[in-house]
Amino acid sequence: MITLYAITDHPTPPVPALGDMRVVASGDLAAVCGPVLKGEVTAEALWQHERLVEALMDDRDVLPVRYGTCLPDDAAAARTLQDNHAEFAASLETVRGAVELAVRVFAAGNATAAAQPPSEPTTGTAYLRARARVAADESGAGAIVHEPLARTARAATIARVNRPGELMRAAYLVDRDATGAFSERVREIQEQNPQLRITCTGPWPPYSFAAR
Amino acid sequence: MTTIAEQDVALIDLLDRLLGGGVVIAGDITLAAADVDLVYVGLRALIASVATAKEKGVLPEMGSAL
Numbered sequence: 001m002i003t004l005y006a007i008t009d010h011p012t013p014p015v016p017a018l019g020d021m022r023v024v025a026s027g028d029l030a031a032v033c034g035p036v037l038k039g040e041v042t043a044e045a046l047w048q049h050e051r052l053v054e055a056l057m058d059d060r061d062v063l064p065v066r067y068g069t070c071l072p073d074d075a076a077a078a079r080t081l082q083d084n085h086a087e088f089a090a091s092l093e094t095v096r097g098a099v100e101l102a103v104r105v106f107a108a109g110n111a112t113a114a115a116q117p118p119s120e121p122t123t124g125t126a127y128l129r130a131r132a133r134v135a136a137d138e139s140g141a142g143a144i145v146h147e148p149l150a151r152t153a154r155a156a157t158i159a160r161v162n163r164p165g166e167l168m169r170a171a172y173l174v175d176r177d178a179t180g181a182f183s184e185r186v187r188e189i190q191e192q193n194p195q196l197r198i199t200c201t202g203p204w205p206p207y208s209f210a211a212r
Numbered sequence: 213m214t215t216i217a218e219q220d221v222a223l224i225d226l227l228d229r230l231l232g233g234g235v236v237i238a239g240d241i242t243l244a245a246a247d248v249d250l251v252y253v254g255l256r257a258l259i260a261s262v263a264t265a266k267e268k269g270v271l272p273e274m275g276s277a278l
Contacts, residue, residue, distance in 0.1 A: 007235060041243070041251045043223055046230050066234035068243035080237055088235070102225040159228070169228075199221045207233030 002033045004069045004077065006053050006062040006205070007088050016055040019048070024074045026081035029088055032056055033077055036070055057205045061096050063088060064205040091212055098154055098173045099203035101182055105141040105168035106197040141167035145189055145198060152182050157208050167196070171208035179203055227252060 005021060010030035015021045024031045034052075039045065046067065053064050071077050081088065138161065145168060150156040153172035161169050174182045179202070186200045231248045243251070 004237070041247075041254075043226075043255050046226055046255075049230060050226060064229075064234045066236050067230035069235075069237055071237070084237075091235070100229075102229070104221065104225075163224075171233075201222050201225045204225070204229055207229035210233065210235045 001036045001070045001072060002074065002077065003036045004065040004071060004080075005032045005034060005049070006056050006064050007031055007081070007092070008056065008060050008062050009092060013059050016052075016058070018055050019052045021052060021056075024077040024081075026078040027085065029081045029085060029092075031077040031081055032062075033071075033074065041068075053205045057099070061092055062205055063091050063095065063210040064207050065210075087212055091210055094155070094212075095173065095206040095209050098175050098206060098209075099179060100206045100208055101153075101172045101174050101179065101200060101202035102204060103145065103149060103168070103170050103172065103186065104166060104199045105145050106165045106199075107137060107167060108195055108197040138167050141196060144193055144196065146170055148189060149182070149185060152178065152185050155209060159208075173206055173209045174203075176203075223255065227255060 008030050010023070010025040010028055012023060012025075012030045012032075015023060015032060019034055021032050021034045024033055037045065049067055053062065056062050071080065142158070146156070146158065149170070149172055153174050155173040157171050159169045159171070161167065172182065183200060186198055190196070190198045231243070231251060
């Protein structure tokens with residue numbers, strides 16, 4: 001069994017001497033593969049995987065492959081490239097020259113508690129009011145944070161929020177040379193909106209834009 | 213209620229990307245959906261090293277002054 005790290009163009013620059021990566025090519029596409037790493041899925045294992053993909057991203061465009069993707073052998077990897085050629089080639093064009101930045105918005109300080117529906121609402125009305133407040137906060141965060149950032153990005157996706165106090169969770173596909181301008185925009189929005197707490201991480205390989 | 217710690221943000225963003233994003237090649241994911249949930253549950257409590265979080269952060273101090 002082999003594991004897949006990323007799909008990229010072929011020919012591709014030599015893979016970095018990190019881990020144990022090698023290239024399986026098929027036509028104008030290549031899969032960067034390695035041995036399957038055994039053991040528990042720990043934070044360190046995930047960061048190690050991420051470091052390898054980021055090292056690849058340093059000097060080429062990549063479609064990161066979902067963690068844990070395994071194939072029987074190199075021939076299967078080549079076949080996967082052939083079978084999905086149109087999709088992979090189009091996705092590579094989408095992300096060419098760009099990286100992903102992750103943005104989350106939380107309600108700051110006391111507003112966080114206020115934004116949460118009570119865990120055991122005393123009445124149905126109280127519950128509905130609390131839900132309505134959360135919905136208003138979410139759409140407000142979208143208008144305040146997402147719209148200006150989306151204008152700075154090549155593409156954007158908004159994911160369903162999934163943590164307490166979280167108002168927005170989004171990913172932006174940003175030109176490599178525009179990440180500074182993007183983070184400056186985040187900083188401005190944060191300064192103008194102390195009621196929100198905005199986090200921005202990256203640059204990441206374009207995980208949220210790799211699949212069509 | 214606790215809010216998400218700065219150093220957790222990078223780890224959670226990492227989990228969302230590696231386990232929920234990327235190219236999906238049908239039928240060949242070794243982590244089943246149930247396993248992915250377990251990884252989330254297991255790692256959510258884990259604090260990523262501050263060094264790693266800072267390294268990932270485009271805006272490393274963002275939010276900490278609020």
